[in-house]
Structure formats: C-alpha cells, structure tokens
Amino acid sequence: MDISRKLGIMIFSAVPAIIGGGIVYHFFGSFVQVIIYECVLLLAAVGCTGRK
Template sequence: MDISRKLGILVFCGVPAIIGGGIIYGVAGSYIPVAVYELLLYLVAGAIISK
C-alpha cells in the first residue's frame, strides 16, 4: 500500500472522528464515550494502515 492510500485512509477515519465525536458527545453529554469511540476508530485505522 502506497503512502497516498494510507493518508486517504487516515482522512477517511479522521472525518468520522470529528463529526461522530460531536454526535456522541451530544447524545451522551460526556467525554468518556467520545474517547472510547475515537480510540476504536484509531485502532481500526491503525490496523488498516499496518497491513
């Protein structure tokens, strides 16, 4: 996998982290669920990039 594809995957996972984090915070009203959500997104992105 070349570097441009890896950067594209990071952008693809970065946008849901920002928007989804706001939605999760709006629903839950706390930063702990947001941290868990973003941690899961980063783990998935890391797993995809490491291949």
C-alpha cells in the same frame, strides 16, 4: 500499500472522528465516551493501514 493510500485512509477516518465525536457527545454528554469512540476509530484506522 503505498504512503498516499495510507494517508488517504487516515484522512477518510478523520471525518467520522469529528462528526461522530459530536454525535456521541450529544447523546452521552460526556467526553469519556467520546475518547472511547476516538480510540476505537484509531484502532480501526491503524488496523487498515498496518496491513501489507
């Protein structure tokens, strides 16, 4: 996988991180759940870009 595809995946996962983080905060009212949500998204993005 080339670098432009990896950057595209990272940018594509930034939108759910911003929008989803706000939604998670709205429902739970705490940043702990937002941090957990962001970590799960980060692991998913790294998992997608880490493949050969």
